[in-house]
Amino acid sequence: MNVEEVIKTTKPIPLEKRTLIHLMLVHNKVNEAITAALKPYEMSSQQFNVLRILRGQKGCPANLSTLNERMVSKMSNTTRLVDKLIHKGYVRREICETNRRKVEITITDSGKRMLDEMDRVMDTTEQQIVEGFSRAQLEQLNYLLDKF
The missing domain is CATH 1.20.5 (Single alpha-helices involved in coiled-coils or other helix-helix interfaces)
Incomplete structure (x- = not known):
């Protein structure tokens, strides 16, 4: 370019x-x-990111703070993202029984299935994006980007 x-x-x-x-x-x-x-x-890529984070919790719930910390794009309104995913049936939000001030968010089975489907498309897309690079070039690029 x-x-x-x-x-x-x-x-x-x-x-x-x-x-x-x-x-x-x-x-x-x-x-x-x-x-x-x-x-x-x-x-959206932010909603996809939330689903991936929740899947990575391996069944353990996450709270909004955890999601915010692990988001790739920190600019997102995590509460709004979670609300949209709840509406789609991909995540569940519950009040913690031991601490009523804590909100726990988990991925649903439907969310896991949708994420599995999107993973295949994203794997292909990611491969297409970097197809012009050798492994050594990608390692060098990551090394240089780490300097930021």
């Missing part, structure tokens, strides 16, 4: 600025691919 061509400029861009613009453009491209893959399921 040529940054100058994408943003339609003929002026040279300083390397630091070009790097950051490049990262934003790549982020947008990845986000568009993931959004398109999840669209048939009427699922």
Whole structure:
């Protein structure tokens, strides 16, 4: 991807600025691919992320704080995301019996089935996104991104 061509400029861009613009453009491209893959399921990437976190709890409930901490995108309104997933029947919210102030959230069987289906589509999408890279290049890219 040529940054100058994408943003339609003929002026040279300083390397630091070009790097950051490049990262934003790549982020947008990845986000568009993931959004398109999840669209048939009427699922946002943030909702998908919540379901994956809850599945990772292996049957143990999570609270909103746990979900917030583990979310890839910290900008999300987790309560609203959970409400939408409850409406779809993919998660359950219950008041903790031992601490009435605590809300426990778990994934339902329906949510697990939907997540399994979406996983297959996401695996394919993720492979398509990185298909132009060798394993060594992906390791190098991760090394460089870790520096941020």
